[in-house]
Amino acid sequence: MAATGRERILQAAAELFAAQGFAATSTREIAERAGVRQPSLYAHFKVKSDILLELLVETLRPAVSQADVLMLSPLPARDRLVALLDFDIRALFAGRRPVAVLGLLPEVRGPEFAEAHELRERLRTGYTALIRDVLTALGHPPGEEYLRRISGIVFAVVESINLRRYEDPSLTVDDAVRDTTTAILRILGA
Incomplete structure (x- = not known):
């Protein structure tokens, strides 16, 4: 078609x-x-900003929905986090390659991009909750400041997939999922 x-x-x-x-x-x-x-x-x-907004929203919406589903899942915390990482990275690869990186540009900070900002924050909140669950399951319930910092690192690693993919066109989705998941689980001590 x-x-x-x-x-x-x-x-x-x-x-x-x-x-x-x-x-x-x-x-x-x-x-x-x-x-x-x-x-x-x-x-x-x-207007031109409507085009970029549409690109950002279509990139974020599926991962946010998946995070919402995984928050309610009975799976162990580590498995839920791994499932979100797998889904999010595969969605980034399936989408229009450079779009997620564009969401970090200064031009995108305006109110016309509020929907994208809200979705990004919901996704970040989902990651933060899953990270809290993983650390708690490991017997290390995090304080709020530590959780904020560590989830910021994890979220930045996931978002960097688009930049890494842009810099290395030979990077496969399976390698990106494996490498990123391994790195994040090591960061968390899981």
Whole structure:
């Protein structure tokens, strides 16, 4: 099935934003790369920031849903964390490659990106809760400050997958899952 105009716009925008930055990319360039006319682009997205918001939200939403499911799962804490890592990393690989990294750009701090910020914070909260459960199961219930710091490290490692993947195109999803999960479990002493 051929990609829709909307899908082509999103893919073109992801590629251009990654290559030259959000601010330096014009809607005209996005339309040209997508093979659509600029009025067609505006029929799908009112402004350029709406395109980036859509890219960020589609990247975050599945992992947030999975974290919500795993929070209620009867699996042991370590298994739930490993399951979230596996799901999140595989979702990052399946999505538009550079998008998660774009969520950290200064241009994305504005209120027009509130939905993406809320989803990212929900995902971070899910990771934090699972990390708390893992450390508690290991007999080391963390204090709030330590939990905040260690979960920040873990979250940064997961988010860095997109940068690592961008720098090393030969990186496979299985290697990324294995390497990242092993590193995080070692960080946690699990």
